[in-house]
Amino acid sequence: MKPIVLLIVAFVVVYTYLTLHYRKPGSVAPYQDVKERIRDSQAGYQKRVTLEVSRPTDGRTVPTAVADAPGGLPPDLQATFVFPPVLPAEIGAVAAGPSWEAGQPYVIQFDCRLDDVNAQLSGAHLYLKGAAATVVTDFEPLPAGLAARTRSNMVRLTVPAGALDPGAYRWTLVGARGSKTWPVQVH
Numbered sequence: 001m002k003p004i005v006l007l008i009v010a011f012v013v014v015y016t017y018l019t020l021h022y023r024k025p026g027s028v029a030p031y032q033d034v035k036e037r038i039r040d041s042q043a044g045y046q047k048r049v050t051l052e053v054s055r056p057t058d059g060r061t062v063p064t065a066v067a068d069a070p071g072g073l074p075p076d077l078q079a080t081f082v083f084p085p086v087l088p089a090e091i092g093a094v095a096a097g098p099s100w101e102a103g104q105p106y107v108i109q110f111d112c113r114l115d116d117v118n119a120q121l122s123g124a125h126l127y128l129k130g131a132a133a134t135v136v137t138d139f140e141p142l143p144a145g146l147a148a149r150t151r152s153n154m155v156r157l158t159v160p161a162g163a164l165d166p167g168a169y170r171w172t173l174v175g176a177r178g179s180k181t182w183p184v185q186v187h
Contacts (some may be wrong), residue, residue: 032082039080040127040136047128047150052105052158058076066094069172069179077127077134080102085138086119088112089173099185102105102166108158110180113152119144124157133184155187 039049071087078084092111100106101153123142126133135157164186 004094010070035082036080037084039060040077040183042048043076043080043129045077045080045127046165047126047127047186049126049128049159049163051124052160053124053137054156054158065074065098066180066182069181071175071179072178073136073174074134078134078135085136086140087176088137088139089115089176090182092152094180094182096182096184098183099187100159100164102164102186103161105161106163106184108157108159108173109155110157111152111154112130112137112175114139115176121153121155124155126163128158128164128169131167131169132166133171135171135173138175 040089071090072078073081073087074082075112075157090113092113095109116142119139120140120142122138124135124137126135128134137155166186169184169186172179172180
């Protein structure tokens with residue numbers, strides 16, 4: 001019995017070391033992902049789409065006809081998160097088209113301001129509830145001793161082709177103190 005217990009303990013120690021040492025940053029967390037998807041569906045969100053995130057180098061945006069919206073996540077969406085995302089403090093200029101061909105990717109470019117220089121962009125998701133499309137970005141802390149050069153960030157999000165069915169949607173890009181909203185017709 002004693003050798004079996006020692007073998008199990010040795011296996012757990014080696015497995016834990018290898019898992020923690022070789023795991024990629026931002027790797028999949030199946031339990032958290034399934035739990036968030038269940039909460040999303042219970043709150044009435046039909047779809048969650050992971051968006052491609054990049055930081056453009058040119059820093060230019062073409063203004064889009066967007067309106068200001070209240071900051072923060074909608075309460076029903078906020079309740080679905082196991083770990084709430086770190087939102088940008090404010091959303092600035094937004095460049096995004098008023099129409100979208102469903103067979104092509106849809107690009108949203110915007111600038112945002114963070115409260116903390118010790119954070120970096122880690123990802124973004126699109127949540128769909130009826131005709132409301134809510135875009136939520138998430139920022140994560142930088143490793144100890146590192147800081148961003150500025151609190152302003154230029155971000156480009158790419159929604160994959162075919163992510164939404166044809167129709168009229170009201171998009172909201174969420175910031176902590178102020179969000180932006182605009183209509184998009186998907187063809």
